[in-house]
Amino acid sequence: MLAEIITIGDEILIGQIVDTNSAWMGQQLNKIGIKVKQISSVSDDREHILNALAEASKRADVILITGGLGPTKDDITKKTLAEYFNVGLMENQDALDNVERIFKRYNRPLLEVNKQQALVPENCEVILNENGTAPGMWFNHHGKIYMSMPGVPFEMMYMMEGQVLPKLQATIELPVIVHKTILTAGEGESFLAETIADIEDSLPPHIKLAYLPKLGQVRLRLSGFGDDARALEKEVEHYASQIIERVKHVVVAEEDLPIEKAILNQMEQRGLTLSTAESCTGGLISHMLTQHLGSSKVFLGGAVSYSNDLKEDILDVKHETLQQFGAVSEQTAVEMAEGALKNFKSDYAVAVTGIAGPDGGTPDKPVGTVWIAVVSANNRQIKKFTYVGKRLQNIERSAISAFTMLNNLLKA
The missing domain is CATH 3.40.980.10 (MoaB/Mog-like domain)
Structure with a gap:
């Protein structure tokens, strides 16, 4: 049809x-x-x-x-x-x-x-x-x-x-279609395709696998077509479980959810809270979280600390750190995250600082340079990214990378 x-x-x-x-x-x-x-x-x-x-x-x-x-x-x-x-x-x-x-x-x-x-x-x-x-x-x-x-x-x-x-x-007499979506983050579709090639090759003709990439994420969607809904669901789930086991290190959700909603669900189930400290993302991470019903069970709040003064006043970033290393640096990102963790009293905190563009770059820190820190009381991840794109793309990529890092830390 x-x-x-x-x-x-x-x-x-x-x-x-x-x-x-x-x-x-x-x-x-x-x-x-x-x-x-x-x-x-x-x-x-x-x-x-x-x-x-x-x-x-x-x-x-x-x-x-x-x-x-x-x-x-x-x-x-x-x-x-x-x-x-x-x-x-x-x-x-x-x-x-x-x-x-x-x-x-x-x-x-x-x-x-x-x-x-x-x-x-x-x-x-x-x-x-x-x-x-x-x-x-x-x-x-x-x-x-x-x-x-x-x-x-x-x-x-x-x-x-x-x-x-x-x-x-x-x-209309309609056929049965069963979809199963697996959300992954942190690896490209080529890597995923190579990793699960043998599973994809073993799929029967009535089950198809689609790769749906978007800014640091790839959705793997299995679609089954048939007449018996229960049997088809069982068959699709069989192949999905094989894929999930193979790429479990990059799996964020076993259903079709936005990455931030998947993380909210994880943290709510574990009774964990989150705060943010955003500079170049300008509140996008907070917005992505709060657009979902029930986000207040996890997300306590955050700071959009665009200026250095606010980084010092709200997040306790040391003046010496900003003077010595600059706002876009590993040291500043870490202190922003630690300040959010302490001052907002959350279990986890995410901090992002960078140069979204189109101007503001230097030879040492070109446009697209972003530092992200994700911390908890006992663990942390800090990573530098260098994006090549326009301002809005760099901002969105930064937010997705922050959620990916948070997902990784939650798994650690």
């Missing part, structure tokens, strides 16, 4: 917004056994939309469309869909009631243009939007399913999860 995703909107093509909808939709479809064949983005142009629909119908069984359902003149998706299916538009009472209910809730006047949100192609089944005024529209046409949804991410997500995915599962 193949699907195609079509996103509609000039704002996507000119880079004004990033299309996060397609990535999320692809993940959800994959979970229920529908493979995405292609993702297309088209402008708010009648001819472009018609061509995209016609081409998608040749490639896919399910066509999911987002965007272009607003009340303004540049939102032409509904009219174009009606033209594509050669039908007229009609007012749907349920959709109109939904619009009226939303405007009444916010005590706002209901204009004629807003009422037009309830106009839908005659051949569609309306999927009510519980979080907005633009209804979803489900079409069965010549053996193909078309589903048009709002482009606003949270509206689309609620509609997909609550109504569209269950309807797809009830309508």
